[in-house]
Every structure is written in structure tokens, then in C-alpha cells.
Amino acid sequence: MRLKDQIAVVTGGSRGIGRAIVLALAAEGARVAFVYHGNEEAARSLEHQVKENGGLAAGSKVDVTDAKAVDAMVEKLLGEWGRIDVLVNNAGIIRDDLFVRLDEEAWTTVLNTNLGGTYHFCRAVAYPMMTQRRGRIINMSSIAAEHCNPGQANYAASKGAINALTRALAVELASRNVTVNAVAPGFIETDMTAAVRNKAGDLIKKYVPMRRLGQPDDVARVVLFLASADSGYLTGQVLTVDGGLSLGAISA
């Protein structure tokens, strides 16, 4: 039980990679407060599943772009559970379009959710973690920040900014034993990638040396490592989890 009695917060926790993260952290003994936006049913189902497995997860509906709502949620959590040991900023969206067609709303919404949401939660937990003299912040990035496909300028910008924020925050909080890292997944089998995967089909396996899509749990395992005591001297890093996709190899 690597996270016994620790308190974790996971944003975007009700589905996809976030859901796998909630399950993985809870399985290691953490009490997990997760945040969701739309899918009430998925949130309740996740709470139930964690409880069935003998753990505890509680979902709150919070709009990560709303600073006041985020502050209120974190304050309430600190009041009830006393501390926050791990923060996973996983909430993220895509609004793909070719740049010259990309409308302003698509640009702003992606930046506000992905980068803004990460910023709001980091801001809310930074001082509590500082005073605890221990903390783990894990931001969800993407290989899209460095390995860019057409149609994702807004998404790539938001993830690139998250990488830089990760490094900057790592420097500021390091002396208080708070590590800040990011995980950059490649192609993972979730709702978010469904449309792209339908179009690309087998081509994906051609470009991924490991010849398979990633599963949410593949990413959750790495998040778990970063949340654990094993990564105590590792900070400011972006760990790519992509089955070798970003190495650029193309099989015949």
C-alpha cells in the first residue's frame, strides 16, 4: 500500500485516464477526491467501484476554469480531510481544427481548461503542501506538445505551457519537498481519442513500436510512481508514456 492514508485530488477523474488514476491511487490506500464536469453517472459509478474494492473515492462537480469554485473545493477538502498529499491535474479537452479555421472560442476554452485548470488547482494546493513540507503535483501533458499533428495548435500550446509551468513550479517548491512533474501520454484508448483512432485505424500500430495503443492504466502506473515515495528526488520532469511513438520510427 504505497499511498496508505494519503489524500489525493484528481481532476477529470470520472473517465478515461483520470478514472484509471483514481482507481490506481485508491488501490494503494489513498483517499481520493476527484473532480468531474459533465458525467454524473460515470462519477457515481467510479465511487461505487472504488468502494467495492475496499477504498474511498468522492467525486465533486467542479468547473476547473472557475477559480472561486476550485478554491472552495480545496478549502472544503482541507477542512474535512486535513491535508492534500497528491494533486493530479488531469482534466483536459481537445477542440481540434486547422489553425486558420480555429475559432477563438475553441482556442480559449482549451487553454482555459487545460492550462487554466492546472494553474487554479496548483495555486490552491501550493501553500498547504509547502507548510506540510511534502507534496506531489503531477500534471497531465501530451506528446502533442513536441510531436505535433495538424489541427491541434490550441491543444499543443496548452500542453507545452503545462510543461513549462511544471518546470517553473518544480523550482519554486523544491525546497519544501514538493515535487512537480508531468506525464506526456501518446495514443491512449479513451473517449478523447476515439474519433482520431477511427480515422487512423491500423496506421497507429504502424507508428507505435510497441504495436498497440496505450491503455489508461499504462499511464496511471507512471502517475502512481510519481505520486509515491519512490520519486522523492525526481522533479521538474516530463515523462513520456507512448510505447515509443515519439521516437519517430515507421515500420514497413
Place this chain on the structure above:
Amino acid sequence: MPNQDEIYTKVSATLVEALNVDEEEIRPTSTLQGDLGAESIDFLDIVFRLEREFGIKIPRGELFPESIFSGDPDFVQDGKVTDQGLAELRERMPFADLSRFEKNPEVSAISDLFTVDMITRYIQGKLAQPNGN
């Protein structure tokens, strides 16, 4: 109104928490940076904790005046604090003991002004104000 000893004791306890040092390490003349190992992030924490402990508001730059350290050429030249800078320090930090510093006003020595005693006097001054906050 607490007396100076009572204030000193509370300030000391606050620094123990903020800087993770032992009580025995703290003397009235202990400098925050040199003796107690404080970094910039710690100065922030100290301000927050003092506000909470004493129920006061410490406006930004009032306890630890940032302008002198930002390298403003009116205040700092060739690594020394200018006469204008000294006047600024005197005005902004009436609670600090500048007698030694004035003799050799090296910028690098400014941090020696921040002692436990200095904070105690600052707090005393704040609490004595009719509308201390």
C-alpha cells in the same frame, strides 16, 4: 496588548514552524537568512504566519521592503546602497537597527538587518497602532 517578551516568544515559535529550526537556535540577534537559513519562499511563509498569529495585515513590502533589493539604480549602485537608498530604508523600516549597516552599506549585507529582534519590534509597532490592521 502583549509586551515585548510575549511578542518575542510568539515570533520565535512562528519561525520554528516556518523555518523548521529548533527553538534553541533562535536568538534575538539571529539573522533570518544567515543564521536560520531562510530563503525567499520562507519570507513569504513567515509573513502569512505572522498575519495569522497576531491577527494583523502585513501589506506587501512593509516588513521586507522589496524595492531596495530590486536593484533600482536610485537605491543601489555598484553593490552599495546609496544615500537615497539609506533614506528609503530608514523611512520604510523604522523598526530596524541600521547603525552598523550604515557604516558599510553593502547590498549583500541587507539580509543581516532581518533579525528576530527586528520582527519583534515591527510587530510591537503594528499592535500599538490604533487601527493596527
